[in-house]
Amino acid sequence: MSALSWIFPLCGWLLAPLMVGVINRVKAIMAGRRGPSLFQLYRDLFKLLRKGSVYSETSTLILRLAPAVILVCVVLATLILPWGGLPAPVSFAGDFILLVYLLALSRFATVLAALDTGSAFEGMGASREVLFSALAEPALMLGFLVLILHTGSQGLSDISSGIGLADWQNSAPALSMVALAWFFVLLTENCRIPVDDPTTHLELTMIHEVMILDYSGPDLAFVEYASALKLWIFGGLLVNLFLPLPFAKPCLQAGVFILGIFLVAVLVGLTESVMARLKLLNVPKVLAGSAALSLIALMLKLVEYYQ
Amino acid sequence: MMQLYLAGVMAIVLGGLIALPLRNGRLSFAAACAGMLVGAVLTAIPAVRALWGVFPLSADYHWFLPGAAFSYRLDSLSAFFCLPVLLISPLALIYGRSYLRSPGRRPGVHWFFYNLLAASMLLLLAANSALLFLIVWEVMALASFFLVMHDHTDAEVRKAGWTYLIATHVGTVALLAFFAILGGSAGSLDFGRIAATQHGGKSVALLFWLALFGFGVKAGFIPLHIWLPEAHPAAPSHVSALMSGVMIKTGIYGLLRALLLLGQPSAWMGWVLVIVGIVSGVGGVLFALAQHDLKRLLAYHSVENIGIIALGLGTGVLGLAWQIPALAILGFGGGLLHVLNHAIFKSLLFMGAGSVIHSCGTSNLELLGGVIKRARWTGITFLIGSAAISALPPFNGFISEFYIYFAGVRGLGAATPGPVILAVCLLASLALIGGLALACFAKAFGIVFLGEPRSELAHKAHDPGWMMRLPMLLLSLLCLLIGLLAPLTLYLVFPPVIAMAGLPAIFDSTPFQLTQSLSIIAFLLALLLGSAAWFHLIRRSLPRGRQESRTGTWDCGYLKPSARMQYTASSFAAPITGLFQRLLCIRKRGKPVEGYFPASASFHSDTPDAAKEGLFAPLFRLAERLIAPLRKLQHGNLNGYLLYIAVTLIALLVWKTVVAR
Numbered sequence: 001m002s003a004l005s006w007i008f009p010l011c012g013w014l015l016a017p018l019m020v021g022v023i024n025r026v027k028a029i030m031a032g033r034r035g036p037s038l039f040q041l042y043r044d045l046f047k048l049l050r051k052g053s054v055y056s057e058t059s060t061l062i063l064r065l066a067p068a069v070i071l072v073c074v075v076l077a078t079l080i081l082p083w084g085g086l087p088a089p090v091s092f093a094g095d096f097i098l099l100v101y102l103l104a105l106s107r108f109a110t111v112l113a114a115l116d117t118g119s120a121f122e123g124m125g126a127s128r129e130v131l132f133s134a135l136a137e138p139a140l141m142l143g144f145l146v147l148i149l150h151t152g153s154q155g156l157s158d159i160s161s162g163i164g165l166a167d168w169q170n171s172a173p174a175l176s177m178v179a180l181a182w183f184f185v186l187l188t189e190n191c192r193i194p195v196d197d198p199t200t201h202l203e204l205t206m207i208h209e210v211m212i213l214d215y216s217g218p219d220l221a222f223v224e225y226a227s228a229l230k231l232w233i234f235g236g237l238l239v240n241l242f243l244p245l246p247f248a249k250p251c252l253q254a255g256v257f258i259l260g261i262f263l264v265a266v267l268v269g270l271t272e273s274v275m276a277r278l279k280l281l282n283v284p285k286v287l288a289g290s291a292a293l294s295l296i297a298l299m300l301k302l303v304e305y306y307q
Numbered sequence: 308m309m310q311l312y313l314a315g316v317m318a319i320v321l322g323g324l325i326a327l328p329l330r331n332g333r334l335s336f337a338a339a340c341a342g343m344l345v346g347a348v349l350t351a352i353p354a355v356r357a358l359w360g361v362f363p364l365s366a367d368y369h370w371f372l373p374g375a376a377f378s379y380r381l382d383s384l385s386a387f388f389c390l391p392v393l394l395i396s397p398l399a400l401i402y403g404r405s406y407l408r409s410p411g412r413r414p415g416v417h418w419f420f421y422n423l424l425a426a427s428m429l430l431l432l433a434a435n436s437a438l439l440f441l442i443v444w445e446v447m448a449l450a451s452f453f454l455v456m457h458d459h460t461d462a463e464v465r466k467a468g469w470t471y472l473i474a475t476h477v478g479t480v481a482l483l484a485f486f487a488i489l490g491g492s493a494g495s496l497d498f499g500r501i502a503a504t505q506h507g508g509k510s511v512a513l514l515f516w517l518a519l520f521g522f523g524v525k526a527g528f529i530p531l532h533i534w535l536p537e538a539h540p541a542a543p544s545h546v547s548a549l550m551s552g553v554m555i556k557t558g559i560y561g562l563l564r565a566l567l568l569l570g571q572p573s574a575w576m577g578w579v580l581v582i583v584g585i586v587s588g589v590g591g592v593l594f595a596l597a598q599h600d601l602k603r604l605l606a607y608h609s610v611e612n613i614g615i616i617a618l619g620l621g622t623g624v625l626g627l628a629w630q631i632p633a634l635a636i637l638g639f640g641g642g643l644l645h646v647l648n649h650a651i652f653k654s655l656l657f658m659g660a661g662s663v664i665h666s667c668g669t670s671n672l673e674l675l676g677g678v679i680k681r682a683r684w685t686g687i688t689f690l691i692g693s694a695a696i697s698a699l700p701p702f703n704g705f706i707s708e709f710y711i712y713f714a715g716v717r718g719l720g721a722a723t724p725g726p727v728i729l730a731v732c733l734l735a736s737l738a739l740i741g742g743l744a745l746a747c748f749a750k751a752f753g754i755v756f757l758g759e760p761r762s763e764l765a766h767k768a769h770d771p772g773w774m775m776r777l778p779m780l781l782l783s784l785l786c787l788l789i790g791l792l793a794p795l796t797l798y799l800v801f802p803p804v805i806a807m808a809g810l811p812a813i814f815d816s817t818p819f820q821l822t823q824s825l826s827i828i829a830f831l832l833a834l835l836l837g838s839a840a841w842f843h844l845i846r847r848s849l850p851r852g853r854q855e856s857r858t859g860t861w862d863c864g865y866l867k868p869s870a871r872m873q874y875t876a877s878s879f880a881a882p883i884t885g886l887f888q889r890l891l892c893i894r895k896r897g898k899p900v901e902g903y904f905p906a907s908a909s910f911h912s913d914t915p916d917a918a919k920e921g922l923f924a925p926l927f928r929l930a931e932r933l934i935a936p937l938r939k940l941q942h943g944n945l946n947g948y949l950l951y952i953a954v955t956l957i958a959l960l961v962w963k964t965v966v967a968r
Contacts, residue, residue, distance in 0.1 A: 123874025134742025
């Protein structure tokens with residue numbers, strides 16, 4: 001745990017809202033608009049932090065405590081996220097399990113806060129969120145299993161430094177399946193098209209934005225920032241499949257990592273632009289499909305492993 | 308030392324006996340409670356000695372009848388299972404005092420059976436001969452049956468009680484066969500002698516299935532779980548807490564003891580346990596999601612958690628069979644730790660449910676809502692229990708599931724495909740179970756405690772008195788404490804793990820690595836709590852952070868949504884139950900909304916237990932048809948029964964002297 005490694009989460013905390021900016025810019029360009037500034041989310045957050053807040057009369061202390069819990073879980077999860085070959089400040093065998101469960105705790109807080117308002121609309125969002133995440137979790141876990149089998153390490157930092165561009169030469173099929181499965185998990189967990197539409201607060205959007213309808217002021221800022229960080233984490237997991245580059249200096253690696261994350265953002269933006277939202281009934285099928293993809297990757301790995 | 312243990316058990320029974328004839332509710336409770344507390348302290352001392360001591364405690368009392376030796380032995384495995392009994396029994400007893408508002412004409416009867424149940428569980432754990440084990444097993448079953456039947460004037464309760472009685476006896480039949488075969492081949496009913504005997508391959512398979520069936524009924528493996536969702540809602544809440552938190556674990560204890568008696572296990576037994584674990588885990592949580600009754604929901608969650616425990620045990624057995632100590636240590640360790648953790652949070656949740664029922668008079672989720680505003684302490688402790696049972700950090704459920712996840716990951720080093728398949732089973736099923744459990748407890752807590760009251764009944768909610776509140780607070784504190792002191796849990800489970808996994812476990816490096824990971828986790832969990840509080844303070848100290856205004860919930864244009872417009876428990880679970888419709892067979896009936904001006908509409912849905920409706924109901928109907936002619940033998944005439952005994956004895960004598968020679 002060196003002092004230098006704390007720079008990475010710090011950079012993540014600073015840059016995460018920019019990732020959302022990139023997605024929105026890509027969507028705007030694809031739609032032929034100019035779009036908001038890349039730094040729009042930073043402005044929104046600062047503005048919200050200076051406001052007071054409005055609470056529903058139905059709500060209790062759950063709604064008031066939830067933003068802090070949601071944010072702190074995601075912030076702690078960034079401490080576990082490595083940057084390609086550069087280890088995270090906190091790394092231990094089995095740390096990815098904690099990562100998954102920290103995200104689960106933040107989801108639990110979000111869902112309960114949504115139910116705390118007593119709104120039918122928010123209850124509906126909460127109900128869908130718990131289903132989709134329950135189905136996304138096995139896909140995520142099985143993906144980790146493939147990587148553990150590939151690298152022989154059990155901590156996220158070791159896994160990510162043991163897997164890089166060089167490995168794509170001989171295990172491209174398995175790795176690309178994991179990447180595809182995780183990309184869909186990213187879209188699901190961050191409520192992006194084709195699972196959910198993050199653009200509006202009304203009929204189009206069905207899951208995440210619905211659940212946070214009753215937040216205002218600093219609470220909304222906390223929750224929006226937490227979802228930006230969550231996007232950063234899933235983007236980071238995806239980029240870690242490709243890094244480290246062989247024979248590159250650490251600062252170059254870090255630069256490439258940030259570039260990679262913004263590439264993921266561009267990819268998300270493109271996906272959102274060219275696809276329509278799936279029928280909600282079809283989302284579970286796609287999620288089961290991505291779990292199956294991870295499983296096939298695992299079998300490929302198994303064959304490779306015991307040959 | 309062992310004498311002290313037996314004296315403690317005696318004290319508990321004695322407390323119950325004194326309470327039995329007393330007609331004064333307060334006096335009879337005082338007697339039972341005093342007996343329980345004295346007994347718990349007395350038994351705790353030898354239990355702790357046996358858990359961490361080098362040698363097991365034992366005592367033998369011979370009797371003149373053949374096979375009827377009273378042989379007691381307390382090793383680290385038994386001592387570990389004593390912990391939940393000693394922890395939950397007194398707490399649930401104290402809780403029960405205020406819960407039983409109308410204890411009936413004979414309040415002592417209830418407390419007598421309660422103490423008898425606790426004492427029989429303690430005695431069962433110390434039994435070292437098959438006959439004693441079976442007798443105590445039967446006492447335990449009967450005591451709990453009478454506790455379930457507390458409200459026997461209610462027809463539903465009577466039905467639930469009979470279901471339980473039949474289920475437990477069907478299990479006992481298998482156990483009787485199990486011990487008879489074992490005793491026959493070993494020539495003795497003493498556990499020590501049985502364990503020293505080598506058993507042949509085919510008979511081991513039969514014995515394993517018998518033990519799995521017999522103990523599985525008590526533990527609640529699917530499809531043998533049918534009595535749990537009947538008996539737990541019918542029983543008073545403190546009894547459900549004790550039965551669901553502790554008593555069903557005697558099934559797990561029995562299974563572990565049976566494995567020890569059978570000697571070196573084979574890999575297929577481990578796979579059977581893993582499959583049973585996956586089926587019970589996923590099935591339990593899915594059926595829980597489809598329930599409208601809070602206590603039925605919790606009962607199905609017991610099935611789910613027993614499934615997780617079985618996953619751990621199966622992993623441990625596979626570790627033994629493959630000789631991978633890491634799997635054995637982490638599998639048994641995780642399973643055993645989950646036994647303790649489940650005892651803590653499940654009793655907590657049943658007590659919370661009891662407090663809601665106590666004040667509102669219903670356990671129907673669709674009639675509740677907004678309870679946390681009226682019963683703050685119940686709400687907070689139930690929230691902690693919900694987070695713990697969903698395996699969320701920083702609570703104890705996460706720690707025991709981490710053991711089992713870690714087993715999957717650590718087992719991968721071996722050069723055979725077995726551990727990889729096991730890892731897939733563990734990671735995928737635990738992730739799915741975890742996600743669905745989160746959904747279910749978001750539903751249970753969210754619908755009961757949050758939002759607005761859905762009926763008049765929910766308006767009556769209030770916090771219970773301190774005697775009910777204190778056990779809940781203590782248990783929620785324990786949930787948090789075990790999470791924050793995660794590395795120390797290894798000290799707790801390591802002695803019984805060595806008893807199960809044998810010598811290779813001592814020299815393995817796994818405990819060291821586990822401690823390393825758990826220490827960092829514990830640090831991060833403390834950091835989680837600290838920074839959550841810090842973030843909240845920051846949020847409050849923002850320029851206008853304390854400025855609050857209040858208004859109605861924003862419902863996209865409806866300014867004043869009514870309580871009836873809220874999402875219900877059924878609608879919350881509908882996407883998930885719809886996805887698994889084939890499995891759940893939800894029955895829906897009612898009159899749909901028709902036309903532009905619908906006059907009246909209704910909707911009703913319930914989810915019968917698939918195993919009960921599809922498997923056991925036809926089976927029992929068939930059995931009834933076949934056995935009905937035998938009813939003539941049951942005429943109620945005492946002389947006739949004496950004749951039966953005499954005839955049987957003569958027949959046996961003839962068989963022994965003529966045929967068997």
